[in-house]
Amino acid sequence: xxxxxxxxxxxxxxxxxxxxxxxxxxxxxxxxxxxxxxxxxxxxxxxxxxxxxxxxxxxxxxxxxxxxxxxxxxxxxxxxxxxxxxxxxxxxxxxxxxxxxxxxxxxxxxxxxxxxxxxxxxxxxxxxxxxxxxxxxxxxxxxxxxxxxxxxxxxxxxxxxxxxxxxxxxxxxxxxxxxxxxxxxxxxxxxxxxxxxxxxxxxxxxxxxxxxxxxxxxxxxxxxxxxxxxxxxxxxxxxxxxxxxxxxxxxxxxxxxxxxxxxxxxxxxxxxxxxxxxxxxxxxxxxxxxxxxxxxxxxxxxxxxxxxxxxxxxxxxxxxxxxxxxxxxxxxxxxxxxxxxxxxxxxxxxxxxxxxxxxxxxxxxxxxxxxxxxxxxxxxxxxxxxxxxxxxxxxxxxxxxxxxxxxxxxxxxxxxxxxxxxxxxxxxxxxxxxxxxxxxxxxxxxxxxxxx
Amino acid sequence: xxxxxxxxxxxxxxxxxxxxxxxxxxxxxxxxxxxxxxxxxxxxxxxxxxxxxxxxxxxxxxxxxxxxxxxxxxxxxxxxxxxxxxxxxxxxxxxxxxxxxxxxxxxxxxxxxxxxxxxxxxxxxxxxxxxxxxxxxxxxxxxxxxxxxxxxxxxxxxxxxxxxxxxxxxxxxxxxxxxxxxxxxxxxxxxxxxxxxxxxxxxxxxxxxxxxxxxxxxxxxxxxxxxxxxxxxxxxxxxxxxxxxxxxxxxxxxxxxxxxxxxxxxxxxxxxxxxxxxxxxxxxxxxxxxxxxxxxxxxxxxxxxxxxxxxxxxxxxxxxxxxxxxxxxxxxxxxxxxxxxxxxxxxxxxxxxxxxxxxxxxxxxxxxxxxxxxxxxxxxxxxxxxxxxxxxxxxxxxxxxxxxxxxxxxxxxxxxxxxxxxxxxxxxxxxxxxxxxxxxxxxxxxxxxxxxxxxxxxxxxxxxxxxxxxxxxx
Numbered sequence: 001x002x003x004x005x006x007x008x009x010x011x012x013x014x015x016x017x018x019x020x021x022x023x024x025x026x027x028x029x030x031x032x033x034x035x036x037x038x039x040x041x042x043x044x045x046x047x048x049x050x051x052x053x054x055x056x057x058x059x060x061x062x063x064x065x066x067x068x069x070x071x072x073x074x075x076x077x078x079x080x081x082x083x084x085x086x087x088x089x090x091x092x093x094x095x096x097x098x099x100x101x102x103x104x105x106x107x108x109x110x111x112x113x114x115x116x117x118x119x120x121x122x123x124x125x126x127x128x129x130x131x132x133x134x135x136x137x138x139x140x141x142x143x144x145x146x147x148x149x150x151x152x153x154x155x156x157x158x159x160x161x162x163x164x165x166x167x168x169x170x171x172x173x174x175x176x177x178x179x180x181x182x183x184x185x186x187x188x189x190x191x192x193x194x195x196x197x198x199x200x201x202x203x204x205x206x207x208x209x210x211x212x213x214x215x216x217x218x219x220x221x222x223x224x225x226x227x228x229x230x231x232x233x234x235x236x237x238x239x240x241x242x243x244x245x246x247x248x249x250x251x252x253x254x255x256x257x258x259x260x261x262x263x264x265x266x267x268x269x270x271x272x273x274x275x276x277x278x279x280x281x282x283x284x285x286x287x288x289x290x291x292x293x294x295x296x297x298x299x300x301x302x303x304x305x306x307x308x309x310x311x312x313x314x315x316x317x318x319x320x321x322x323x324x325x326x327x328x329x330x331x332x333x334x335x336x337x338x339x340x341x342x343x344x345x346x347x348x349x350x351x352x353x354x355x356x357x358x359x360x361x362x363x364x365x366x367x368x369x370x371x372x373x374x375x376x377x378x379x380x381x382x383x384x385x386x387x388x389x390x391x392x393x394x395x396x397x398x399x400x401x402x403x404x405x406x407x408x409x410x411x412x413x414x415x416x417x418x419x420x421x422x423x424x425x426x427x428x429x430x431x432x433x434x435x436x437x438x439x440x441x442x443x444x445x446x447x448x449x450x451x452x
Numbered sequence: 453x454x455x456x457x458x459x460x461x462x463x464x465x466x467x468x469x470x471x472x473x474x475x476x477x478x479x480x481x482x483x484x485x486x487x488x489x490x491x492x493x494x495x496x497x498x499x500x501x502x503x504x505x506x507x508x509x510x511x512x513x514x515x516x517x518x519x520x521x522x523x524x525x526x527x528x529x530x531x532x533x534x535x536x537x538x539x540x541x542x543x544x545x546x547x548x549x550x551x552x553x554x555x556x557x558x559x560x561x562x563x564x565x566x567x568x569x570x571x572x573x574x575x576x577x578x579x580x581x582x583x584x585x586x587x588x589x590x591x592x593x594x595x596x597x598x599x600x601x602x603x604x605x606x607x608x609x610x611x612x613x614x615x616x617x618x619x620x621x622x623x624x625x626x627x628x629x630x631x632x633x634x635x636x637x638x639x640x641x642x643x644x645x646x647x648x649x650x651x652x653x654x655x656x657x658x659x660x661x662x663x664x665x666x667x668x669x670x671x672x673x674x675x676x677x678x679x680x681x682x683x684x685x686x687x688x689x690x691x692x693x694x695x696x697x698x699x700x701x702x703x704x705x706x707x708x709x710x711x712x713x714x715x716x717x718x719x720x721x722x723x724x725x726x727x728x729x730x731x732x733x734x735x736x737x738x739x740x741x742x743x744x745x746x747x748x749x750x751x752x753x754x755x756x757x758x759x760x761x762x763x764x765x766x767x768x769x770x771x772x773x774x775x776x777x778x779x780x781x782x783x784x785x786x787x788x789x790x791x792x793x794x795x796x797x798x799x800x801x802x803x804x805x806x807x808x809x810x811x812x813x814x815x816x817x818x819x820x821x822x823x824x825x826x827x828x829x830x831x832x833x834x835x836x837x838x839x840x841x842x843x844x845x846x847x848x849x850x851x852x853x854x855x856x857x858x859x860x861x862x863x864x865x866x867x868x869x870x871x872x873x874x875x876x877x878x879x880x881x882x883x884x885x886x887x888x889x890x891x892x893x894x895x896x897x898x899x900x901x902x903x904x905x906x907x908x909x910x911x912x913x914x915x916x917x918x919x920x921x922x923x924x925x926x
Contacts, residue, residue, distance in 0.1 A: 014725075035521035041886050044802035045838050046829065047866070053843050066520065095846055105799040105860055106887060308848045404842050426845040436842075 002303055006172055007201075008196035010412050013185060016264045020290045021185035021260075024316075025089075025115060026112045028449045033119045036447060037066035043102055048113055051100035053432035054081035054154075056371045058097055062116055077117055077131040078388020082157040082435075083150055085121035086179050087428045088114050089188040092279075094312050096428070123388075125195060126214035131202045136163030136164040142223035144169065145229040146213045151434035152231035153200055155407075158438020160203035164445065167225070168205060171212045177233055178419075179427050181258040184283040186290075190261045215382045222390075222413060226448075227441045228405070230400060230416035230435060231391075234424050235379030237372055240275065242343075244333030252285035252398030253373035260287055269368030270294045273342050274322075277307035281373035284316065285322040288371065299325040301347055301355065325365070327356065334364055380420055399423055407437025408444065415441050458758035460496070462766045463707045464731045465584050465625040469556055471496035472722065473747050473765060476713055476734035477586060477629075479531065479562035482857045490704050491742035492792045494751055497556030499653075499734060501709070502533035502588045503541045503577065504562040504600075513860060515662040515679075515684070515815060527737045528662040528689035530673060530680050532594045538573070550579035557581070558627065562588040562600050565610065567617045574621040587615065587649075589640070590656025592629035592683045602656070605631035608643035613710060615647025625650040630696075633659050637696040639909070641706035651736060653711035654700060655693045657683025686737040690715025694728060698777050701729035717746065719753030719763040720865030726766055744846045781905040788897035789818075789877035797890035800866030801921035804881035804891060815874035816881060821865040846909040849886060 013021070028036065040062040048058040056077055064073035077084035093099070093114040102112030124132075142165035145152040153175065156166035174180055180193040201207070213221065221228050237252035238243055253274070259265030272288040274281050277300035288296045300307055302325045304314065317325075325344065332343040346361035379400025394401040394410035398423045402408060407415040417433025419425065460471035474497035475481045475490055482501045490498055494599035509531055519525035563569045577585060589611055591601030600806040603629070604610045614918035618626050630637060632655040632670055641652055659681050662672050671679035693714020697919055700706045712725030715736030725733050738746055763769045793804070808816035809831050818834055870881070893899040908914050 038520040041801045041803060043800075044806040049837055051843055053845060055839060055841075055843070070806065092845060102799040102801045102862075105862055239866050310848070405840075422844065425847055429844050432843075438603060 007198045010192045011174060012191055013261055014263045015439060016266055017260050024186040027122060028115045028119045033065055033344045034117060035431060036112055037062045047102060048097035049098040051096050053428045056080040058113055061120060065116055065120055070120055073120035077120060081431050082154050082200055083196055083431050084117060086188055086193050088117035088121055090183045090427045092310055113247040131199045133161055139163040141226045143227040143229060143441055144225040145231060147177060147231035147233055148207060149231055149233050149302060149418060149428035150179045152229060154431040155196060155436030156205045156436040157200055157203060158435055160205060162442040164442060165409045166205050169208045169213050173209050174206055181261060182254060185261055196203045207259045210397060214217055226445055226447040229413050229437055230414060230420060233419040234376035238374045239378055240330050244331045244335060247333060247339045248333050248339040249368060250333060250370045251282045251445055253371050253381055255438045256284050256371055257287060268293050271367045272296045272369045273365055273367040274298045274371045274373055276373035277309055278373060279309045279313050282309045282317045282442055285317055286320045286323045286375050287321045295398055296322045296327055299344060300330050301329045303327060330362055333370060339370050342370055376424060406440030408432060453629030458764050466554055467625060469496050470554055470734060471751055472732040474499060474732055474734045476736040476845040477737060478501050478736040479708050480736060480739045484548045490744045491552045491555045499586050502531050502560040503538055506537055507532040508591040508871045509535055509894045510675045512673040524686055527686035528660050528682040528684050529775055530593045530682040536683045542576055545580040545582055554708050554733045555919055556583050556724045558584045559585040560588050562595060565599060565614060568920050570614060570617045574665055578624055579731040584627060586627040586629050586653060587618060588629055588892050590629045592631060592659050593632050602631040602633055605640050608699060609637050612643040612647040614651050615644050619648035625844045626835060629656055630654040630695055631656045632904055635701050637699050638706045644704060645708055645872050648710060651709040653699060653713055654694050657685045658689055663777055687715045687717060690721060694724060697725060697730060698728045701774055719750045722750060723757060725877045726770050729752040729774055758834040763880050771817050783904055784902040785905060786897055786903050789893040789895050790872045790875040791869055791881045791891050793868060793891050794908050795867050797887050798862050798867045799887055800862040802868060803884045804869040807880050807884045811875050812878050812880045814872040816868045817871060818868055820869050821866055827871060
């Protein structure tokens with residue numbers, strides 16, 4: 001490996017951002033972690049492990065914290081989830097491991113699995129120990145991985161542990177995809193994502209940054225490599241399709257989040273409107289509050305029951321002072337040189353259950369910054385243009401179709417995972433997909449070689 | 453209003469006691485100032501920290517073992533007897549008795565094994581006003597190397613002889629404190645009784661090494677890199693103490709009024725010792741851990757329990773459990789219980805399942821959702837199936853009815869099933885189950901007459917080779 005500047009040293013959030021986006025869940029210290037670990041019942045075939053997409057053996061890593069075997073604990077986590085530190089901070093554990101904890105049925109608080117996991121991972125990082133895995137003996141085989149987000153990283157780790165070369169291609173200057181650029185800083189600081197990936201890089205992963213892969217590029221990768229993994233995520237955030245959308249002062253949630261995380265954006269104007277009520281919209285709205293906005297509204301065309309944000313995210317936003325406008329539809333953006341407000345129309349339900357604009361209910365909500373967060377488009381279109389020798393990659397509604405157990409697409413040489421296959425879920429889902437694909441690629445290649 | 457007005461007042465071999473709670477001879481009874489504060493807190497008596505020729509102690513002196521986050525599950529000390537001059541201790545005994553005439557002060561004594569030395573200390577302690585004497589034949593560290601403490605308690609002849617010397621002189625009751633560091637507590641107990649002891653106290657601390665530091669490889673407590681075997685006590689030793697208390701109380705050659713010691717920290721512990729025949733109890737570790745104030749709930753809790761049970765005095769329940777401790781051969785072989793899992797309480801941790809498979813008799817199964825009972829599915833098979841499952845984060849917009857992981861209902865497939873035909877009624881599952889009353893042991897033998905091993909042997913139902921070949925009951 002050529003000498004390069006470690007990823008965490010290449011970029012950092014601005015100091016004022018770092019200060020305003022302190023840990024949402026502060027770390028546990030040893031004195032708190034051990035008694036908490038001792039609360040764990042050590043369930044057999046534990047529901048928390050089953051709920052975790054990467055099947056981290058939760059009771060096992062927790063018991064290792066209790067026994068004082070912190071390196072073993074971290075290894076248990078990483079063995080199942082190579083982004084164990086990131087996931088300990090970014091996962092919506094309320095609906096995953098901690099949501100599944102049997103303690104709920106015991107009239108008790110669930111075990112604080114996420115904080116314990118972070119405790120074990122922080123201890124590993126603080127110890128300065130290397131990644132507790134070795135790359136496998138080189139097989140001479142290689143795979144190209146398109147995208148360097150959680151899915152590809154997890155896939156790459158599995159490949160490297162099996163002696164298969166992993167070349168990752170990403171359009172961004174740094175690895176991690178949304179894990180680095182898209183998770184609210186108070187959950188997962190950008191530098192923590194990079195620190196974890198830096199560790200993973202010890203397995204001998206080859207990164208090719210600022211490289212966008214198109215149909216021709218994909219054909220080239222297919223030729224050069226024994227398998228290709230597609231971890232391309234989703235594309236741009238949808239547009240509203242209303243007048244004024246191109247004005248300065250109109251942005252989207254992912255750009256806002258990436259901007260403040262990477263240091264290019266440190267402040268927002270006073271009045272901010274976020275369009276959409278998903279988890280990303282919540283992240284953007286809270287970010288706007290912390291970046292100095294005084295009035296932050298989330299506007300959504302349905303009610304709180306229909307929003308796609310998790311309940312705990314909704315509660316968090318309310319606690320941060322975000323206000324909600326329900327049942328309104330944006331119909332235009334006001335402003336001459338820059339956005340000055342958003343035109344909204346109230347919506348009402350009809351007897352047949354559809355929602356229609358309420359006549360004469362139009363109003364303008366003044367805003368200096370309008371952040372769109374109404375879902376991401378897919379960008380799998382180039383796959384249908386690729387002229388693969390070995391067959392077509394099946395795509396349905398923009399999502400790449402895979403065998404869930406192996407990640408294999410309809411073209412056997414191509415595997416895929418993460419948001420581009422599941423429509424946009426969590427980091428941990430992408431890691432799980434990537435892990436299964438890594439194992440799937442290795443198994444498929446082995447079968448090919450036995451056949452040859 | 454309760455019809456019962458229970459009292460904790462009692463007598464111990466003639467000594468009237470306000471309550472049965474005494475502080476054991478140990479650091480909490482080192483001086484008069486401490487003991488008077490203890491009496492103010494509610495302790496009925498105190499056994500003075502052992503008086504003898506002043507010694508020099510080491511630093512450090514204590515160590516302990518913690519258990520899953522709880523401190524001092526077991527405690528260990530290498531402190532010797534009082535390091536204060538005999539006359540200071542005796543003056544303070546006189547002062548305490550003058551100020552607290554109704555409280556019991558027992559002088560714990562340990563001197564070299566000479567008749568006249570014992571006569572002298574007995575005389576001086578009684579002249580100071582002690583209500584009784586406790587002979588420390590149990591201290592297992594340091595003093596034993598000098599021929600005192602457990603070095604006496606471990607040799608029945610010494611135990612009997614020294615007790616006899618003390619009895620030649622004593623006017624107050626003589627309590628012999630026994631060491632558990634012997635193979636059969638009844639041997640020194642009988643010796644003390646033969647020597648004329650009025651009462652016994654048991655147990656003293658158990659020889660121990662509490663642990664080794666994994667960085668320095670030095671044992672605890674650390675004295676300049678070295679340690680020495682110490683005396684183990686605290687909650688961990690209570691079952692051992694109860695066993696020895698029962699052995700003494702069930703043995704005609706040993707039985708005397710008994711002050712129970714060993715892991716007592718609350719009224720429940722005290723009640724158990726009294727149920728096995730003790731008249732008073734002595735406490736040390738719990739008071740060292742939490743202070744004298746613990747006695748308040750010991751009194752309050754015991755009184756409330758007595759009222760609930762209809763006991764007016766300690767004598768009403770003292771020794772009630774003794775007839776229930778029998779030899780194994782007298783236990784009913786036809787008593788049959790099986791485990792029953794109460795599905796409405798089960799939280800699905802499956803600890804009973806893994807415990808039964810690995811630690812018991814493989815009769816708990818995860819087959820409630822199988823079409824037919826499946827006793828062939830092993831834990832390894834369950835784990836392999838679980839690893840193959842694909843789980844995803846439930847996202848409201850992507851999953852209808854998703855994001856509702858938290859359920860107060862345990863899924864049926866997670867509730868283990870007991871194969872009652874193979875359950876041996878060992879209790880293990882009910883012991884590991886974290887939920888109270890979730891697994892109960894139900895009796896199924898109702899129509900079968902009781903029968904013990906002893907009875908089977910007597911009826912000639914047991915082949916010669918399987919019978920007792922040598923009496924183990926000395």
